[in-house]
Amino acid sequence: MVGVKRIRRNSASDQVRRELIRRIKGGGFPEGVLPSEDGIASLFGVSRITVRDALANLENLGYISRIQGRGTIINQTISSLCGRVSEGQPFSELIRSYGFSPSVENGKVEKRPITPQIKEALQTEATEMYRVEKLFLGDGVPMVFGVNHFSTDYLDDSILNCPMDETLIFSLLQEKFGFPDIAYDILEINPWTADEYLAGQLQIPAGTALLMFRAVSMGRDERPLLVNYEFYHPQKIHFREVRNVDYQMNP
Numbered sequence: 001m002v003g004v005k006r007i008r009r010n011s012a013s014d015q016v017r018r019e020l021i022r023r024i025k026g027g028g029f030p031e032g033v034l035p036s037e038d039g040i041a042s043l044f045g046v047s048r049i050t051v052r053d054a055l056a057n058l059e060n061l062g063y064i065s066r067i068q069g070r071g072t073i074i075n076q077t078i079s080s081l082c083g084r085v086s087e088g089q090p091f092s093e094l095i096r097s098y099g100f101s102p103s104v105e106n107g108k109v110e111k112r113p114i115t116p117q118i119k120e121a122l123q124t125e126a127t128e129m130y131r132v133e134k135l136f137l138g139d140g141v142p143m144v145f146g147v148n149h150f151s152t153d154y155l156d157d158s159i160l161n162c163p164m165d166e167t168l169i170f171s172l173l174q175e176k177f178g179f180p181d182i183a184y185d186i187l188e189i190n191p192w193t194a195d196e197y198l199a200g201q202l203q204i205p206a207g208t209a210l211l212m213f214r215a216v217s218m219g220r221d222e223r224p225l226l227v228n229y230e231f232y233h234p235q236k237i238h239f240r241e242v243r244n245v246d247y248q249m250n251p
Helices: 012-025 037-044 048-060 091-097 116-122 157-161 169-177 196-202
Strands: 002-007 064-067 071-074 102-113 128-138 141-151 182-193 209-219 224-232
Touching: 012 037, 012 048, 037 048, 048 064, 091 102, 091 128, 091 141, 102 157, 116 141, 116 224, 141 196, 157 169, 182 224, 196 224
Parallel strands: none
Antiparallel strands: 002 182, 064 071, 102 128, 128 141, 141 224, 182 209, 209 224
16 A cells, blocks of 8 residues: 545636646646746736746646746646656546546435544534536547545535536536535545446446555545545556655765
């Protein structure tokens, strides 16, 4: 098992960060330098404080380096990477980053008795939960199967009538239920073996080895909001990460 903290915010600065990443990857800054803070603020209609927060996140992720006298330089090597675990991209964006057109099938939501594992992870006294399944495709080929678990603390039974064949379930939940913002995920990465049901969803042979991500999404108040299980097609989606190292030896 590998543990990772994954960014999943939806603040204004995070929206600016995601849009800057999209433009960087799309060649939107051919000279390899970002505009000034004032220029970015004007481009997106946000404050300089928002821009500074977005740039700090980009720097932490390795996309840019801010160099005195040269400006904000794009790191071309890191910017070319797809499937970075720490970014917390929506599945649709992840699939699109590999050059595929994303879509969703087999979206469904059920109300079930809450399991002890989900109850403990969500730190809730609820006795029931909502379970949402969604299959994400790229160019019509299954790539990601996701299963979300929500307690009844934030949602009600009207979710059972909501369409689930949408790529951004969190936008729907926030608009309809006022669901809290997600600040980050606590992520566990585990080896997994596909059973018959999962194999049928991803169209792979039963018994295939793959990666399973178990993510507990945390709110800004540090309360757990949902538990998500993510299963990735082993031949379609590959993950990478940037590791900071210090090879200097102590004297």
